[in-house]
Amino acid sequence: MITALQEDTARYLKKAMMSFFIFKKYVELGQPADFLDDQLELLKKTSHGEISTSPAALCNAAAVLVSGQQEADCVKQYFPSARTMNSPFGFSMPSVSADPELFCNTYDVKDFVLCTGRLETRKNQLMLLRALEHDDITVVFLGGGVSYQPEYVNLCKRYKRKGRTIFLDRLDEAMLASAYNAAKVHCLPSWYELPGLVTIEALAYGCPVVQSCWGTIKEYCGDYLISCEPDDYKSIREAVICGMSKGREENGREHIRHFTWEKSADKVIQTYRFALQNGNNCSEPERSSLSHPADKYSRCNREGGQACRTTKVHRSTGCI
Template structure:
């Protein structure tokens, strides 16, 4: 079976959740015997492929072109939406131009959902949102996102020798407004506990705003390798993602796999995915961020969340389900 993954052109240079999903799912599917290529060209020759699998309906323009090309070549089409309704987030954060473009792009999103053979939401909440917003009743199958089990294998005290920092509060995510690092910095401004921010700088102006608020022991690490990230999680006491919205935040799964206590935003699909295993904060309320973070910091870590992740959210489990869907679509015998 030959499968083509199609994703935005900058998925490697501008790494985000969809980049991680595509690369990990491809690796596991190849291990399961599926031939998988990744291409970002909407005009690629599709003759050798049985299935075209398209990722991301937020960056919809490229996905829309992928869909039209696949349809014109009469291919079976699988869609991983990586979708959430961003209207409230864009409105509340006064990103007017992006909000206008969101509305302008809605017809293209509906086209994607209407013309795929099946779409794969990561939780039932995402599926319900798609049905409600696009009146779409195309067949779907919930396929949770996964996490690399190697995140449980980091070493402790990773930053002690170089920076003299240990047992810190960690936030992993792109440095941009959606992740709300500014709110976290403000919430912890009177604490002496080290705060470590890890992520590529997507927005230099936002970084400047964050740095103006720094009033304590904060370390920013950019261009961190996965092998380093394992140990950064392992050495942290708490991982906090106080974003304006997450669906659900792959860094939360990575941190949980490493044994961190986790605090995340209450907005998005987080409660659907993480249930009672993490603490939730209101990103609009710095006191909520502070309270939940400090309670998590003062709570002993355990393996309950990690065991839950191992049971439900590994890439191998996700890939096996995706392979079954491919087989059904191509009417191949199992």
């Protein structure tokens, strides 16, 4: 039995890599006004890549645990014989109730957009910075003090915008709770998330939440999610502005509290029992045309960079 965490890499990975190179050039050129929009329009039209996964594992598991129906659909699209079992994630219920003024006074902020998570291509923070580039709105990034992509972190910190941009590392529990309580909206513009636990945590504190609809988060937050398209900065901006206009999500807070780790563990135990009673899913490994997943990732990275380098832009800015 395995937990798949099967992202639809065919849908997003090439676009994500391409976006990194586009923003890298944009920042290096000094953020010229006539450069970015054409590039991002081409980004939206970029064709899908290929799925990256372990075919042998998915096809031979007695059960494949998925975080939601969208993930199950992704697995089934490529491996119809896989036996998927929906096992929603849980989250740790807030154990402290902090005054929002603690965070606001400590960092001298108010009416801000909060974005929690590592700064990296997949989480798409540069698109959020572009979305709010010309707005006098403070954006606070909580990066957790861990980075696997220092170049992306550097680009985010170099990105110029009208409002303040604050970068913070790991906070203690009380300060994190205060940040969630103080934020006008929490935005996670990731290319893909399964499901996006920081969004769930933010909603548990009553904070309005924005996240890309690419992934399973809608199945958790329901109508309390303000969704956006990760390849469209205008969509992200509209969602953030909508979220900032809302009050605290008290009903959303109660809704999301049903997703506990206790319920998640019970589902895993039920699935193990099912697997023990029914045996393996396949008697023989299912054949697949996919090569090694790492090869697919490297190829997608190369294709994303090459797509950018060969894209024509205005003569004043040259070519990527």
